[in-house]
Each structure stands twice: as structure tokens, then as C-alpha cells.
Amino acid sequence: MQVFRNPKRDIWPQIIKRPASNSKEMEALVRSIIEDVRTRSDAALRLYTKQFDGVEIGDLRVSREEFAAAERRISPDLANAIDLAHVNIKKFHAMQREHVQVIETSPGVTCWRKSLPIERVGLYIPAGTAPLFSTVLMLGVPAVLAGCGEVVICTPPLRDGSAADVILYAAKICGISTVYKVGGAQAIAAMAYGTETVPAVNKIFGPGNNYVTCAKQIVSMDVAIDMPAGPSEVAILADKSCNPIFVATDLLSQAEHGPDSQAVLVSPDEEVIEKTLNEIERQISGLSRREIIEKSLANSKTILVGSIDEGIEFLNNYAAEHLILAARNADELADRIVNAGSVFIGNYSCESAGDYASGTNHTLPTGGFSKVFSGVSLDSFVKKITFQKLTPEGIRNIGPAVEVMAAAEGLDAHKRAISVRLEELNGI
Known part of the structure; x- marks a missing residue:
């Protein structure tokens, strides 16, 4: 040190200053992989799985039989440890649920905000030097608690073409049954744009090596990601x-x-x-x-x-x-x-x-980004929509102020939207 x-x-x-990598060559390679996946779909995934993981993959999706076999092979001690972690992570994240609060900002004007789940999310789970099953818990628990309609996992296959038993066990106890045996930048591209087998998602989560991180940053122009990560x-x-x-x-x-x-x-x-x-x-x-x-x-x-x-x-x-x-x-x-x-x-x-x-969640901002970013939480898997409702009393109360403000900004149609309602209420 x-x-x-x-x-x-x-x-x-x-x-x-954090360690820097020579990113130009890497970015060019990652961009080419992403474009190839967009063009050739599953064929490109199989090509890169063979090239980078040394595995000729058949079915990309993990079958029910593979889930069952993985669960049988997990040692009781490891299963019990994962179960304990799952309980604690679920307790902590369940407390992050927000309840709808309706606020009357003026008489006759009510506003509220509602959290709704992101419909489709993709979780990237590394398995290079070691299968990061703990990341399945950290991402899977809040995704399921949030009520995301579709949760998919992509993880690199092992040398025998299977997904790691411990990753499948962790996915199962989270309630996730859709797992694909594909890793690297190609997995990020698949989740971002979809292939014949892997569905496109609305937001991608998960850590990875420099290639995965680079791929997430590139596709973030088209699909949301959890955070910049290094x-x-x-x-x-x-x-x-x-x-x-x-x-x-x-x-x-x-x-x-x-x-x-x-x-x-x-x-x-x-x-x-x-x-x-x-x-x-x-x-x-x-x-x-x-x-x-x-x-x-x-x-x-x-x-x-x-x-x-x-x-x-x-x-x-x-x-x-x-x-x-x-x-x-x-x-x-x-x-x-x-x-x-x-x-x-x-x-x-x-x-x-x-x-x-x-x-607590271990998916956290790196590289100094904790100055502006939070770690993954239940909030990461929801979008928040605001609502408002105005009664006749409400528009009478705030309408004149809105007219003045719209006129000051030169937005006549905005002003008129208020005025026609006030005129109707006043019988004009």
C-alpha cells in the first residue's frame, strides 16, 4: 500500500483518484458486441459465450429441472446461511415501502404521490472468479418486494454449461424463476434490446467487470441502469x-x-x-x-x-x-x-x-459517486407518479394565480386553460 x-x-x-483503465479499446470492443447482439440476437450470444466463457451453450434459459437439481446439491449449511440472509434483507427492504399520503395544498386542491413497480427489470449476476449469489439476494429481494412484473437474471455459465447451483437456489428463494446462462457485455446487450430468447427490460441492475460496466454505460442511452459502477x-x-x-x-x-x-x-x-x-x-x-x-x-x-x-x-x-x-x-x-x-x-x-x-444492500455507488448516488433500495425498483385533483373550489382558489403566472411567461394557452374554467363556474 x-x-x-x-x-x-x-x-x-x-x-x-481511483485506478484508471485504458478504455478506448475496451469501449470499441464492447460497442461491437452490443451491435452484434442487436443484429444477430441469440446467435451472437452463443458465439460470445463460446469465445469468452469457453462454453458451447444449448438452451440459454435455465429449466425447471436445473433449478430442482441445483437445490438438491446445495449443502444444508449454505442453504441455511442464505435463508438467514434472505430474511434479514427482506426485513430491511420491506420497511422502505411508502404509503400514499394525500395532501390538500389549498382548499379544493389535493395532491399525492404513488410508487408503482418498474414492469420489467434485469439483474446481472457475475460468476467469473466466484458466483456472486449474494447479489441475487440484494437485487432479487427488493425487485420482488416492489412487485416488478417481470424479473430476469443473466449470469455467465460454468464450464459445464450450467448456471451455478448457489445462484439458482438464491433466485428460487427470492421467487425468481427466469434465469439465462449468458454473461459479459453480451448479457447487458440482450437485456437492453432483447433477443429471440432474452426479453428486453426497462432497467438493468448489477455489478460486473470493466466490460460489463462499460456495456451498462453505453446502453444507458436506451434503457435505465441502477448507477455508475466500477x-x-x-x-x-x-x-x-x-x-x-x-x-x-x-x-x-x-x-x-x-x-x-x-x-x-x-x-x-x-x-x-x-x-x-x-x-x-x-x-x-x-x-x-x-x-x-x-x-x-x-x-x-x-x-x-x-x-x-x-x-x-x-x-x-x-x-x-x-x-x-x-x-x-x-x-x-x-x-x-x-x-x-x-x-x-x-x-x-x-x-x-x-x-x-x-x-442492508451491498449494491453501492463507487468511484466517488456516493456524493450524488444512493445504493440500491426498494426505491430503485419503483417509479413515482404524482396525482392532483381540483374541485371547483380548488380552481377558484389557485386559478387567478396561475393566470397571472402564465401571462408573465407569455403562455397564453396556459392562461386560457384556467380562464375558460373560471368563466364557466362564474356563468360567463
């Missing part, structure tokens, strides 16, 4: 009250996501930094994804700051996807966080809990 000691504020933008990241604010062993595990657990992931440690205490870095060296040798972690740590940073206050200021500038507060008075510090995807308060609130089973 790169170490910065008391960096001046004028170099903070350089420090918080490599995963964690930032930790730690002081003398932290446990350096815990902090090291949190940094390492983030780093194992991928070589382009980023872990950031901010501390006002040199000893905490030294102990944590030593712990990273001690722990890394026993981890199965050591090679990936080492590449990630090369993109990662440690910042020694002058005080906790300066650390908070730095982290609000960094706007992390995940932020852990391993410091004294963590609850009070949490109230000062204004930019973060999800905040983990105290020494026992590790990111892994939120990634799997605490109940």
Missing part, C-alpha cells in the same frame, strides 16, 4: 481504539474482490498504521486469493492525518463505497459522514456483514 504522511489538502484530489472499494478510519487485526482483515477482504479494487486506511496514529500494515503482511500468506490481493494493494493507500477531524474531512472527499469507522465515539462520527455508500460503525461492524447478511 502507498503511504502518505500528512498530505496537504491541495494533493488530496490526486490521492483520492471496482469495489473500502475506506477505514481507525484510531488507537481499533483492533489492527480487525482492520487488516477488512482491508484484505476488500482487496480480494479483484485486482482493481481499492482499500484505503486513514488514521491519525502512526502506530495504528504500522501495526495494521504488519498484520496485512502476516495474514496475506494464508489467503487463497493472494495474487489478486497483492495487485489490489498496489492500488491501495494509507494516509496519516493530523486528527480525526481531518480524517473525516478527507473521507467525505473520498466518498467511499464502503466506510468503516473503527474509532472512538464512532456513533457520533457517523453523524458527520455526508458521502458514503454504506457506513459500518464500530470495531465489530465489518464490511462482510453488510455484503451478506446484516440486511
Whole structure:
């Protein structure tokens, strides 16, 4: 990890800059894949599945028999763990339902807003280095709770041409039965524009590698996406009250996501930094994804700051996807966080809990986008329509004001729409 000691504020933008990739060649490739899928449909999906996944795929859609077989093969321990996570995630997201409130803004004028589900949504579930079944829960639970009419999943096939058992099990307990064995940019194109087999959707959700992210950004001109998303990241604010062993595990657990992931440690205490870095060296040798972690740590940073206050200021500038507060008075510090995807308060609130089973959603804005974007929630799967109703009393009350305002903007027809109603009510 790169170490910065008391960096001046004028170099903070350089420090918080995320790793960049050479995107021109990648974007050109992704655009060609998207256009090919739009032109040749399922044939293109099969071609790219063979080219990128090394699999000759037959039926793209997972059958009922495949769902049943997957459920039989899941170990009881894993099934129980997924069930527990499902319950917690459902509890948290169910509380996000909005109730219709009718407001009388003026006598005779009532307004209200109603949340309605997006009709068709597509969920992308990665399965490259590991099948991310937890993402099925994070996206599937709110989609089903919102009442989306059609929920489809696209996930890359395994080497034997099947979808991962654990992904199918998670889909089943969410109540999702439509899963397609297709991944990468081609899956995003299929959900955006439709093929003979994969239906077009209104909004696409889910994380992925740089190619998937690029594809989502390109198709967002034609179909909605959840948010801009890039490599995963964690930032930790730690002081003398932290446990350096815990902090090291949190940094390492983030780093194992991928070589382009980023872990950031901010501390006002040199000893905490030294102990944590030593712990990273001690722990890394026993981890199965050591090679990936080492590449990630090369993109990662440690910042020694002058005080906790300066650390908070730095982290609000960094706007992390995940932020852990391993410091004294963590609850009070949490109230000062204004930019973060999800905040983990105290020494026992590790990111892994939120990634799997605490109940909050782990699909979060990265790359500093938490300054303006929220993580996925029930709101992500609904659209909100406003309604208004005016009685004769209502139009008498606000009509004259509307006439004056319309005239001031030079919109005569707008004014006339009010005037003819007032004239009728006044018997003119």
C-alpha cells in the first residue's frame, strides 16, 4: 500500500483518484458486441459465450429441472446461511415501502404521490472468479418486494454449461424463476434490446467487470441502469481504539474482490498504521486469493492525518463505497459522514456483514459517486407518479394565480386553460 504522511489538502484530489483503465479499446470492443447482439440476437450470444466463457451453450434459459437439481446439491449449511440472509434483507427492504399520503395544498386542491413497480427489470449476476449469489439476494429481494412484473437474471455459465447451483437456489428463494446462462457485455446487450430468447427490460441492475460496466454505460442511452459502477472499494478510519487485526482483515477482504479494487486506511496514529500494515503482511500468506490481493494493494493507500477531524474531512472527499469507522465515539462520527455508500460503525461492524447478511444492500455507488448516488433500495425498483385533483373550489382558489403566472411567461394557452374554467363556474 502507498503511504502518505500528512498530505496537504491541495494533493488530496490526486490521492483520492481511483485506478484508471485504458478504455478506448475496451469501449470499441464492447460497442461491437452490443451491435452484434442487436443484429444477430441469440446467435451472437452463443458465439460470445463460446469465445469468452469457453462454453458451447444449448438452451440459454435455465429449466425447471436445473433449478430442482441445483437445490438438491446445495449443502444444508449454505442453504441455511442464505435463508438467514434472505430474511434479514427482506426485513430491511420491506420497511422502505411508502404509503400514499394525500395532501390538500389549498382548499379544493389535493395532491399525492404513488410508487408503482418498474414492469420489467434485469439483474446481472457475475460468476467469473466466484458466483456472486449474494447479489441475487440484494437485487432479487427488493425487485420482488416492489412487485416488478417481470424479473430476469443473466449470469455467465460454468464450464459445464450450467448456471451455478448457489445462484439458482438464491433466485428460487427470492421467487425468481427466469434465469439465462449468458454473461459479459453480451448479457447487458440482450437485456437492453432483447433477443429471440432474452426479453428486453426497462432497467438493468448489477455489478460486473470493466466490460460489463462499460456495456451498462453505453446502453444507458436506451434503457435505465441502477448507477455508475466500477471496482469495489473500502475506506477505514481507525484510531488507537481499533483492533489492527480487525482492520487488516477488512482491508484484505476488500482487496480480494479483484485486482482493481481499492482499500484505503486513514488514521491519525502512526502506530495504528504500522501495526495494521504488519498484520496485512502476516495474514496475506494464508489467503487463497493472494495474487489478486497483492495487485489490489498496489492500488491501495494509507494516509496519516493530523486528527480525526481531518480524517473525516478527507473521507467525505473520498466518498467511499464502503466506510468503516473503527474509532472512538464512532456513533457520533457517523453523524458527520455526508458521502458514503454504506457506513459500518464500530470495531465489530465489518464490511462482510453488510455484503451478506446484516440486511442492508451491498449494491453501492463507487468511484466517488456516493456524493450524488444512493445504493440500491426498494426505491430503485419503483417509479413515482404524482396525482392532483381540483374541485371547483380548488380552481377558484389557485386559478387567478396561475393566470397571472402564465401571462408573465407569455403562455397564453396556459392562461386560457384556467380562464375558460373560471368563466364557466362564474356563468360567463
